[in-house]
Amino acid sequence: MEKSGIRIEDLHLSFGETTVLAGINMEILPGEFFAFLGPSGSGKSTLLRAIAGFGPAPRGRILIGDRDIADLPPWKRNVGMVFQSYALWPHLSVRQNVAFGLEERRLPKREIDSKVDAALELVGLLQLADRMPAQLSGGQQQRVALARTIAIEPQVLLLDEPLSNLDAALRVQMRRELLALQRKLGLTTIFVTHDQEEANTTSDRMAVLDGGVIQQIGTPQELYDTPANGFVAGFLGTAN
Ligand code: ADP
Ligand code: MG
Helix, strand or coil: CCCCCEEEEEEEEEECCEEEEEEEEEEECCCCEEEEECCCCCCHHHHHHHHHCCCCCCEEEEEECCEECCCCCHHHCCEEEECCCCCCCCCCCHHHHHHHHHHHCCCCHHHHHHHHHHHHHHCCCHHHCCCCHHHCCHHHHHHHHHHHHHHCCCCEEEEECCCCCCCHHHHHHHHHHHHHHHHHHCCEEEEEECCHHHHHHHCCEEEEEECCEEEEEECHHHHHHCCCCHHHHHHHHHCC
């Protein structure tokens, strides 16, 4: 599929009186691995959910390529999202979990099978296709969640702290795998994390978010060398 970038223009979102996204403006290039870094409560998940079309509709524009997706239902946005909690169906096998989104699209069975196999192959889990989620480790479960998302061939991949439930050593391994997969597929990716090392070691560029406002956007090197303000300097200096 043709690569598309994302452009977000003046995005605002409030829950009642609480402003959670206070005017987000940014552009992500086609094929870019873009990290969103920020403390808990800064609006990272809300932003991803707004792009995916979950939750209340924000004000502003969200473009994928030149298509404004802000008013489309989630399934028409060509966006795939992976969550911290994996969100697998416990009563379905690995294969059935990965097939789920494709079945919703009413594709022919043979086509579904081949897409599922290809996605499981990409994450190295073809051998475990008939297991149930409870029979897998956390890392394997997250690979299934990734396969399920890749199988629908999204234009944009949204990752909401996908590695946060894994132990430290596995987290390092998985982020390498994730980056290798992203490069192989050339998928425009937004990776949300509160872990600065994770953002530094993966991203082409990153944004630091606080209070629903982007504090700075740039390469990891630029943010470390020339933090735009005290918040960025403090956050990059002290977070772990
Ligand atoms: P992050 O992912 O950066 O930790 P979130 O986007 O989850 O932050 O949350 C940002 C803010 O929005 C928090 O103050 C949170 O309490 C609030 N919030 C998130 N979801 C809801 C909701 N459904 N209703 C009310 N407030 C919410
Ligand atoms: Mg979050």
